[in-house]
Structure formats: structure tokens, C-alpha cells
Amino acid sequence: MDVLSCGLIAMHRARRLCIPRILFQTATVFLVALLAGCAAREQLPAPPGVSAPTTSLSDRLIVPGERVGPVRLAGKVDEVVALFGRGTARGLGLWDWSVLHTWDAMGVWVVSDTGTGNVLWISIDTSGSDPWREHATSEGVRLGTHERDVISAMGTPERTFTEGGAKSLYYDRRGIRFTLPDRGPSAGQVGALRIVWPSVPRDDMLIVPGKRISSTEVQTPIAQVLATLDGGYHREEASGTSRIYYWAHLGLSVEEREGRVFSIRAIRDRPGDAAGLRYATVEGLGDGSTGDEIKRVYGDPGEIRRCGGWRCWVYRSRGISFALDDDLRTRSVDVLTGSAASQSDAPVPAWEAARWQPARWEQMRRAAKQALERGEPAEGERLCVVALQYVGASTLRSLDEYASLLGRLKRPEAEGARARAEKLREVRSNPGGGYLGFAPPGELRAYANLLRELGQVADAETMMALAAAEDHANRAHYLRSQMQYSGRDWRGTC
DSSP states (O other), rough: OSOSSOOOETTOOOOEEOOOOOOOOOSSSSHHHHHHOSSSOOHHHHHHHOOOOOOTEEEEEEEEEETTTTTTTTTTTHHHHHHHHOOEEOOOOOTTTTEEEGGGGGEEEEEETTTBBEEEEEEEEOOTTTTTTBBBBBTOOOOOOBHHHHHHHHHHEEEEEOOOOOEEEETTTTTTTEEEEESTTTTTTTOOEEEEEOOOOOOOBBBEETTEEEEEEOOOHHHHHHHHOOOOEEEEEEESSSEOOOOTTTTTTEEETTTTTEEEEESSSSTTTTTOHHHHHOOOOBTTTTTHHHHHOOOSSSSEEEEETTTEEEGGGEEEEEOOOOSSSSEEEEESSSSTTOOOTSSOOEEEEEEHHHHHHHHHHHHHHHHTTTTTTTHHHHHHHHHHHHHHHHHHHHHHHHHHHHHHHHOTTTHHHHHHHHHHHHHHHHTOOOOSSSOOHHHHHHHHHHHHHHHHHHHHHHHHHHHHHHHHHHHHHHHHHHHHHOOOOOOOOO
């Protein structure tokens, strides 16, 4: 079910977090007249830069895939605040990069993207005052409608789930879902409905290696992709040069570099994302394909590496990569730009390179040592610089993640963690350095402790390994400077 159940899956990371399941809220009685448009109320001004919605508060039309009255999927969460005043941020939403906002007395929940404020999901439910009772779809379906009448008006649902004392009817292609309690005086009647972005195929759903996934092509200007795929996306900064966009309802993610699509990924962040949509090559390779099926088409992969909790089979010369789980079932497919580039050091998508990998750090250091043993100090130094930069970039990215996670969990330490991450970025970007005021390895260990508290033991151990690597890198920087000062050859020392 999509009622904020436990086991939220982070994008491209396979982390699991848990928040309480919510089905129906008990609301206090007020603002009925507001919804009917018959009485005035105090309203907080819209946040700066937010225009008031053009839809009247008295509009009682529910449009699947678009809106409930004035509350629009195509809007920002600040627009909902402008309508109803400040709600309550309940913490993580359906995805760990989203947040749930509630207006309990109104029986309204909104899930939004933490970075953009994009509205991803709108829910209304029955409350003591039934403020949404008169809102209905063009077919007449509303809160309180019996299940048989929902099906008569909307047709057979694409999916049906029964869990936790309620049944949910999914019409994701139309952009609406209904939840009905299975006991009590309202049994079998709509107790809550959700407006979601429609999961509708864009173009042919075909994966063409080195070129495109469905209508999205590599090297396309990102503005064109955003216009084609529309709203409902999550956006995050993957590095200083790239951004990741994810459309949960389409099961599609793209990486932008320098304003253009660098790579495209077909993936489900949560199992319920983009239900019914499956992207595949002409040979049928896609979500769920086995390793043997991939090898029958492409042979052995040119590269195999860990990417998040999965293993990536990379066919760089073909412009395609598959992420497989421990059962060697495909979990995501990437289309890569520059398919002719087969070099092992060719650029890789940010989602493959982003996760700190202790084995990669050790491999880099070992390669630098071997270069020195061969009498190649210049090559050893090149490898050392890459290794030390890898640790530094991973530390910065991890401290950003730590601050963001604290913020999503509404922890009071979030502000300080964000300030320290920014301070580290400022000092490390300054050629002359500067006073930091804290120890990054200690901050990484605090992040590891939080991950362990949340039950993410494997991620916690990985973060402890990064803390150790950061300690080692700091000692290496000191040793290198001392060697240089004393006139010794410091090249390849890391």
C-alpha cells in the first residue's frame, strides 16, 4: 500500500527507513465554510515568489492526475501553505528524499520533494467535519462512495491491495487511488483518496543502448526533457558538475551535465513506483532480466563493479549498463553517453561513482604503490592525487547527506551539520586552506552512528571505513608536506 508504510527505499542507494503507518486521521471541526467559499478566514501570506493559485477555493472538482479543488500536483508545497496556512511537517514521505506535510483538521496530506518543493502526491480523507465531502470527480466519485460505485464509474482497478484493515484501489494510469476501510460503519466506502502523477508510457518504452530510453535521449538539453516529461520529479545535486532527476511515476531518472543529458536510468526507487511500466531493449532485456539473459545478448561485461548495494555490469562500448541484485536479477538499466568510449577511465554516471567504496580506495593506493615499485613516481603521484581527491569528494558528499538526513528526521543537530559541511567545502576550495573548527572523521563517525540507529548497518560500516580513510588522507597530506619541506621525493606517497 502507499499509506506511508515502513521500508522506504532511497534512490539508487537501497537504504531502508521506517516511519509509522497512517491510514485515517481524526480531525477537529473547522474551516467547513472556507471550503464552501461562504466565509472568510485568516490566511498566511504566500511565501515570497509564490503566486496565489488561480483555482478558486470553492472549486469542488477532483481531477485525477491533476488536482483536488485548488490543491494542484503541478504546484509547489508553498502554494498549499498559501491556501491553508502552515501545516505540520511529519518527516519522511514515501521516498527518503521527500517530506510529508499534513493539515490534520482539513484531512489533507501532501508529499513534496525536499529539494524543489514539487508536489508529488495529494491525499484527502474523511474527518469529523467532512470538509471534502462535496468534492467529486466528473464521474461523481467522492469520499463516502461505495466500492461497487467506484468500480462502476472508474472501471476495474489496475491493482488492489488489502492491508492494515483497509483496501486500496489503484488507478495509476489515470492518477488516482482510493482507500476503503473494511470494517466499521464506513466499511466498503471511500475513506481517503490520493491524487498522483499518472504512470503513462512516454513513447515506445524502448531502451536503445547508447541512444535513448523511450522518448528521452542522451545529449538532449535538460530543459527539453523537463518539458517533455513534465513535473512530479525529484532533483538532487550529485556533484559540482551534475544533477540527478527522478520521475517516480515514470520509473525514469536522468543525469544532467553541462545542461544536457549525460546518462539515463530505468529504475524503481520503491517497488510501487511506475507500476505497470517496463522499459526494455528489443531483445526484451529490462527490469527482472537475469544475468544469463543479459550474457546471451551482450556476452561477458567489460566491467563489473559495486554500485550502491548492487553490482553493475557495464558494457561501455555498447552504451549500456545493468545493475543486478544478489540473485542476478536486473534492478535498473542505464543508457550511457559516448558509447564509443571503452576506456576504463571514461566518465561514468554520477549514480555509479557517487557511493563511497572502500575497496576502490584501497585499489587506488595499491596501484600507486605498485607504480613506485616499478620506478614510475609520476604515475604513482597521478594515482595518489586521484585517490586523495576520491576520499575528499566522498567526505564532502557524505557530510551533505548526513545534514540532509538529519533535516528530514527533524533532528536539532541538522543546522550545525549543514554549517560544518559548508565550512569544509569552503576551506577545501580555498587554495590557502583555512581554520575548520571540527574534525571531519568525527563527523563521519556520527553519521555512521545515526545510520546504525536507523538499522542501516551495512551503510554504517561503509561510513566508518570512510572516516578511517579521511584520517589516513589527512596524515598523508601532512607527511607529503613534510617530505617536500625536507627536500625528499614525496611523489606517490599516499
